[in-house]
Amino acid sequence: MIILALDALDLNLIQKYDCRNLKQTEYGQTDISEFSEPRTVVLWASFLTGKNMEAKIPLKTQWKFKLDPEETFLKFFKPFKAIDVPSFSFKQESHAEERKLLKKYFNNKGTIEEYDAAVWKYHEENKKEFFNSIGKFDLVMGYFNLADAIGHLSFGISEKMRAIYADLEKIAKEVKGSDDFILVISDHGMKAIGRYGDHTRNGFYSANRKLGLKIPKITDFYNLMRQR
Amino acid sequence: MDNYLVDLEKKSISMLREAKAQFKKLAVLWSTGKDSTTSLWLCKKAFYGKIPFPVIHIDTGYKFPQIYEFRDKIVKEWDLDLIIAQNKEALKKGMSPKKGRLECCTLLKTEALKDLLRKEKFDALILSIRRDEHGIRAKERYYSPRDEEFKWDYTDQPAELWDLYVKPSEDFSHMRVHPILHWTEVDVWQYVKQEKLPINPMYFAKNGKRYRSLGCMPCTVPVPSKASTIDEIVQELETTTTPERAGRSQDKEKAYMMQKLRALGYM
Numbered sequence: 001m002i003i004l005a006l007d008a009l010d011l012n013l014i015q016k017y018d019c020r021n022l023k024q025t026e027y028g029q030t031d032i033s034e035f036s037e038p039r040t041v042v043l044w045a046s047f048l049t050g051k052n053m054e055a056k057i058p059l060k061t062q063w064k065f066k067l068d069p070e071e072t073f074l075k076f077f078k079p080f081k082a083i084d085v086p087s088f089s090f091k092q093e094s095h096a097e098e099r100k101l102l103k104k105y106f107n108n109k110g111t112i113e114e115y116d117a118a119v120w121k122y123h124e125e126n127k128k129e130f131f132n133s134i135g136k137f138d139l140v141m142g143y144f145n146l147a148d149a150i151g152h153l154s155f156g157i158s159e160k161m162r163a164i165y166a167d168l169e170k171i172a173k174e175v176k177g178s179d180d181f182i183l184v185i186s187d188h189g190m191k192a193i194g195r196y197g198d199h200t201r202n203g204f205y206s207a208n209r210k211l212g213l214k215i216p217k218i219t220d221f222y223n224l225m226r227q228r
Numbered sequence: 229m230d231n232y233l234v235d236l237e238k239k240s241i242s243m244l245r246e247a248k249a250q251f252k253k254l255a256v257l258w259s260t261g262k263d264s265t266t267s268l269w270l271c272k273k274a275f276y277g278k279i280p281f282p283v284i285h286i287d288t289g290y291k292f293p294q295i296y297e298f299r300d301k302i303v304k305e306w307d308l309d310l311i312i313a314q315n316k317e318a319l320k321k322g323m324s325p326k327k328g329r330l331e332c333c334t335l336l337k338t339e340a341l342k343d344l345l346r347k348e349k350f351d352a353l354i355l356s357i358r359r360d361e362h363g364i365r366a367k368e369r370y371y372s373p374r375d376e377e378f379k380w381d382y383t384d385q386p387a388e389l390w391d392l393y394v395k396p397s398e399d400f401s402h403m404r405v406h407p408i409l410h411w412t413e414v415d416v417w418q419y420v421k422q423e424k425l426p427i428n429p430m431y432f433a434k435n436g437k438r439y440r441s442l443g444c445m446p447c448t449v450p451v452p453s454k455a456s457t458i459d460e461i462v463q464e465l466e467t468t469t470t471p472e473r474a475g476r477s478q479d480k481e482k483a484y485m486m487q488k489l490r491a492l493g494y495m
Contacts, residue, residue: 106486194481
């Protein structure tokens with residue numbers, strides 16, 4: 001099984017840029033309206049455990065929050081590989097540089113360009129690890145924060161978003177040939193606030209098989225994984 | 229007069245006269261900057277020398293001394309009915325940009341204006357925004373309805389075909405009227421020159437820097453420039469790639485995003 005966990009992947013942009021490989025056979029939006037804020041760590045933890053984890057993950061320490069594999073559907077897959085997944089295998093050190101550059105920009109000491117460059121660099125590293133893992137594990141879950149991290153500062157710049165969606169579409173195209181069950185999932189979508197981007201309350205999912213889901217909750221996928 | 233400027237002026241003046249006829253209680257917002265001073269001048273021209281409604285200045289208490297000086301001079305010379313909107317309570321409690329730019333702007337600008345609107349019950353406000361200032365402003369209409377919370381739904385706006393500015397029948401708290409929406413920054417400067425309008429001297433370069441947009445002292449910085457006359461400013465604008473509001477660090481969207489990222493735990 002392959003899970004492409006794409007932070008802030010938004011159905012509207014998938015349609016706009018005609019990303020057919022990201023849409024696969026069945027696709028749609030997910031409903032995350034039960035959460036008071038569309039927080040990335042909370043949503044991925046809820047996806048992995050099948051439970052609303054909002055109350056259990058304090059805002060201030062959320063990026064350090066770590067689930068035990070036994071609490072997640074990953075326990076049904078042996079061996080599994082989860083790359084950079086928030087609340088499970090998030091690479092604190094790699095993302096520290098991003099955070100530093102984000103603060104620098106808001107303090108008027110840095111530029112969006114240097115921030116973008118750092119985000120793309122980690123994205124390429126994760127991609128390499130993701131493709132190297134395919135075929136070696138029962139389940140490979142690759143998390144990519146490109147659309148979210150760059151979208152927050154540049155969602156209104158269509159050239160940048162087009163390039164990001166083109167790259168994510170390329171990843172989806174490369175895994176497409178696999179016989180595995182492939183799930184593409186996002187935690188939330190994104191909307192423009194001028195040139196910036198803010199989380200929306202709708203995520204995205206797609207599968208390479210017919211699942212017959214109708215606006216599922218992000219917690220609904222736990223049972224699906226268990227059945228697989 | 230340059231034909232192009234005549235056309236711009238005509239459209240703005242007819243819009244102002246239309247607004248005066250359509251709304252019961254109208255007022256014009258004036259920051260003392262080049263755009264709103266241009267609008268004031270257009271109001272003077274539209275109503276034959278005397279502006280027949282109040283002029284609102286939002287005083288955050290953090291403006292440059294030159295702004296107050298310029299404001300008081302023009303009020304006297306143009307015989308304006310000036311209303312100063314100020315959130316005294318927030319200032320008393322020590323609100324300043326140090327406590328957060330978004331909170332500061334919200335309390336000292338937006339809330340000050342909301343309070344005044346509640347008190348004075350204006351049903352329309354003339355604002356001097358331009359489409360070329362910012363991407364989000366490009367989506368504006370000449371007539372733009374707002375609810376009590378000042379919310380603006382850009383996906384649901386009245387159509388403005390054939391220069392007809394229709395007051396929507398739906399309930400709205402007040403209407404924003406944008407008479408210079410179709411002007412560009414260069415148009416404004418050309419017009420200022422042609423009409424010999426008084427202008428705040430901070431717009432002209434001193435020691436290699438000038439203010440391109442005027443705001444509050446802690447949140448506005450000058451941009452590098454050698455333009456010390458209107459002609460030099462126009463020449464500079466024709467070649468620059470720097471956005472007009474580059475010196476306005478309180479840019480609301482940026483402040484919103486910074487706070488949102490904090491709220492989501494990114495920063």
